């Protein structure tokens with residue numbers, strides 16, 4: 170059975186929401202916001218916590234808690250994923266919802282930010298239990314979500330099938346409306362390109378940041394923590410550009426191959442084994458070792474809170490791209506700054522997912538389907554534009570990429586509050 174994580178023995182100086190607000194404050198200081206505006210911007214608009222009780226396959230009662238935190242909607246409906254994981258709690262949902270507010274603003278989508286989930290272990294639930302859990306959760310929260318209120322999407326532990334159940338359950342209460350949720354199966358009102366969108370975007374960011382550093386993806390070495398939706402698609406798109414992916418991992422362990430892992434062959438193995446360990450084209454190793462390998466680029470693509478101070482000191486990568494949400498504690502961020510290791514922040518690096526969710530929502534509202542070429546090319550142009558805007562601002566203000574990204578996002582959200590009024 171895989172470990173639940175966070176990393177055992179880690180003593181955290183702060184909680185996840187506090188960490189997100191720390192990053193907010195670093196940028197807000199440059200913006201001269203009043204204390205009242207700061208409070209308005211960081212405080213979640215609404216927090217829903219519901220008991221979700223289902224009958225397990227064994228006949229026993231299963232007790233779970235579901236959360237939906239709606240952080241800010243000054244720029245449009247709340248938007249953000251649903252996570253099914255044993256560590257889901259109110260604080261994590263707050264932190265992730267807040268990150269969504271800054272992410273949607275940074276890539277200029279007409280949305281606010283939300284996040285939620287259920288404290289369950291999807292690896293231990295049957296398909297029937299997952300469906301009952303999802304439907305019961307939606308039964309409890311259907312009145313606070315919807316196409317112009319709050320639009321959920323996939324995150325860790327949820328996928329297109331879960332989104333299909335959400336759409337179906339929501340429609341029972343509120344009438345048929347596929348725009349109530351994104352990340353649905355393509356044949357059930359979903360969008361081409363959504364499943365791979367986050368990884369596709371991470372690979373675009375890798376290409377752009379390497380180009381600014383006079384390097385290219387071809388021949389560059391990468392280690393990727395997490396081989397789920399985001400990690401595996403990132404690996405696929407990077408390897409198609411000639412990257413040398415020397416280590417990947419999931420909750421069960423890691424594999425490494427300094428000559429480069431054959432990603433299509435690994436995918437065939439994972440399709441059967443459901444884990445990366447056991448793949449013949451790599452040596453088994455640990456997640457901890459993967460994070461400390463001397464690679465060019467390290468990509469966390471699993472849980473938050475992976476880098477604490479100690480781990481940041483041990484990292485040997487030259488560049489970090491945050492595909493996961495919130496992988497870096499502020500104490501680690503300081504270490505990376507001091508060591509001159511640039512970090513492309515989550516709200517920029519993994520924004521491809523919500524960008525294509527936006528395209529899915531637009532297609533649902535238009536009752537029209539866009540071809541994959543249009544989706545990928547529009548995702549690409551939005552991400553490239555946002556990346557260079559952040560990079561240029563960071564150089565201009567002499568701040569980190571994260572502070573520049575938050576600066577742009579806070580500017581847009583506070584402007585929306587000012588224009589819309591309270």
Ligand SMILES: NC(=O)C1=CN([C@@H]2O[C@H](COP(=O)(O)OP(=O)(O)OC[C@H]3O[C@@H](n4cnc5c(N)ncnc54)[C@H](OP(=O)(O)O)[C@@H]3O)[C@@H](O)[C@H]2O)C=CC1
Nearest residue numbers: 174324325326395396397398399419420471493494519522
């Ligand atoms: N899906 C999306 O569109 C987006 C996701 N993100 C973020 O990307 C990250 C990954 O999400 P996603 O790929 O969707 O989730 P998935 O559930 O599809 O995949 C998560 C991956 O992380 C692995 N994992 C879990 N625990 C550990 C651990 N302790 N050490 C190493 N790997 C571990 C899982 O392993 P196993 O399969 O063995 O459990 C799995 O490979 C999250 O931080 C999420 O918030 C950000 C933007 C959009």
Ligand SMILES: O=C(O)CCC(=O)C(=O)O
Nearest residue numbers: 249250322324522523526
């Ligand atoms: O696609 C979306 O709406 C949100 C995806 C998500 O949860 C995220 O970007 O962290």
